[in-house]
Amino acid sequence: MTNPMRRGLFPLIVPRSGSLAMTAAAALLVLSVAACSHTSPAVTSAKTTAAGQSGSLLALAEGMAARGEHTAALPLFRAAHAKDSGDAEPLIGLGRSLTALGQYVEAEAAFRQAAGADDDSADAHAGLGMALLALGQPEAADSVLDAALALSPTHPEALRGKALCADLLGRHEDAIAVYRRALDSDGDVRLRNNYGLSLALHGAPEDGIAVLEAIVRDEGGGAAVRQNLALAYALAGDQAKSTSLLAVDLDAERTAHQMAFFTTLSSLPPQTRLYALMNGGKFPQRDLNAPGYERFADGQGQRLAAVAVVGAPPAAPEVAVAAAPEPTPEPAPEPAAEPVSTGAPIAQADADLSDIPLLDARQGWALQLAAYRKASQLKAGWETLKTRNADVIGHLPPRRTEIDFGARQQDPRGFYYRLNAGPLTDRAEAEALCATLKERGAECWVRPPESNEGQLPASASAEPKAPLS
Incomplete structure (x- = not known):
């Protein structure tokens, strides 16, 4: 089977080049290994101390990264690190932007260097674990994420990664336990998104649909959640809803190719589906001048159209x-x-x-x-x-x-x-x-x-x- 996901597990959906069937990259963006900020008070204090040396460069780089300008942020993160080589924060920011650009090997190196500079940084360990997941190394990622959670037991990024590791290593019940533990302390949309898709991929599509539909109705969730929900509908046998939801973000031809992939995915055993989706995560993006993924519009029109497809909340059981x-x-x-x-x-x-x-x-x-x-x-x-x-x-x-x-x-x-x-x-x-x-x-x-x-x-x-x- 040709895997439509060329470059991995990130909240950017369709590769700009190659087969139209690559639109199924959307299906994994809930199982996102894209880094997110989880800065502890100690780290904040360290950043304040370093502000006289590299703080202004770091703040500028972080602002660019927050706006999605990762290519422009890279040299600023590197310059901030050069001014204060003992500060892990510029390296963590560098690793996150490299991750967003599909530069997983380089991201791994940046996070390893950050962990070396500050072995007590849960962000550095969590980022490293996510980079290893993107490179198809769940066993290595698992132990690194354990280290992150030992430092910060409720770290949302580390918990998401830990649950994904468990799924990839054939421990789905452990994955669900981690998701539920994380959801007790953090209702983050990405975490709920991951949880919903995990349920759908592993034989409980109706449960996954309930989780993902709630996000679409309440927060919108963006194209990421819409595409995952479309996959969950397909796995549940609701081809009409799946097609309608895909059409919110894709043209007719891409929708048809995506549906063909969903049909193939539905025929696989649950444990195989996740590997089929993640295959492409092992191939890093090399060209920094070409974004690894096409971003979809996510305005009010798309959100309202998705809500119309999803419909009203389900009634209580009869x-x-x-x-x-x-x-x-x-x-x-x-x-x-x-x-x-x-x-x-x-x-x-x-x-x-x-x-x-x-x-x-x-x-x-x-x-x-x-x-x-x-x-x-x-x-x-x-x-x-x-x-x-x-x-x-x-x-x-x-x-x-x-x-x-x-x-x-x-x-x-x-x-x-x-x-x-x-x-x-x-x-x-x-x-x-x-x-x-x-x-x-x-x-x-x-x-x-x-x-x-x-x-x-x-x-x-x-x-x-x-x-x-």
Whole structure:
């Protein structure tokens, strides 16, 4: 199989030259070995001390690197190192820029020199471990990253590298344990990105999709996450979503080539997929005048297009209950004749309602969602509405009110359980949630705080009454 990833594991996606199938380089950018800053207070102090000698050059170089101008930053990092050869920071910056340019052999040398200058620098050891990973040496990288973690147990770059080493060395459960340990202390997008792709590559694409979709919805994540999520969709058998998401960043021809590669990758055993993606990482970029990867645009348009493909957050798992009953229509009452039930409900109480207690409307605003004749319908109705709208009402407790209109001649008549969600802290929040539910075709009315159903307290008499149906 021709591996489409020519130059490795970095957050820059498509090689500018060669086969169009090389677009699959995107798939590994979550397993990024690109260096990131994790400067400890001790290092900051050391940099301040050296500022009189090389600090201004170092600051200028770091600013260029932060803007992606790595080629221009290289001579400045080297000049800063020449002025203070005992300072590891210029060498660490040099190694990171070399890494970003695909110069893995040179990056390895810079990080080794940095570790020699300051053996207590977790950044130097972490950068060296990542360079070794890019050169296809996970065993060597593993021990170096252990040294970084011994110095800084929560170092995000070292933890990402350690998890990748475990995956490459056939210890996927260890990798997942490292990811989860890291996520406990750092919600970094790159870390979550790596975690999602690791799950997808190793036989749990649906779990990986859940992680990656959340990034796309919340932070956007950039082209890196989009391409990884496209691969996860393909591994899960959702070719349509995979193609649609690829098309956010690629033209039709590149999308077709990428999909062909994803199909081939899907046929491989899980343990082989990571090696297939990483094969190209052993071949360093040599030409500093030609960027190793094409950067994709990542504006609002791309992010919104990706969110449209991903869709709304998944509903909570369906509860194994019978199909929810349709709410019993409760026509709008005549305001003057509204008896309120204060006693126990009558024979309609055919289910335990201890988990849907009575609403104490004095505690705040609430959402009225439906009305039912039977307690069992009330419970089933809540489960269905909560499942379909977990992102809107999933955080709210269910509450009920009970009203008996008796045997009067006009509607509404008889006994009803009204399903509510709340209480909420203010009217604005209640109205916003209600508007969202109505946009989705659900029924919703805002219930104000009140001492008795259908009766506003005097302090709120200027507010319009909520419909009672």
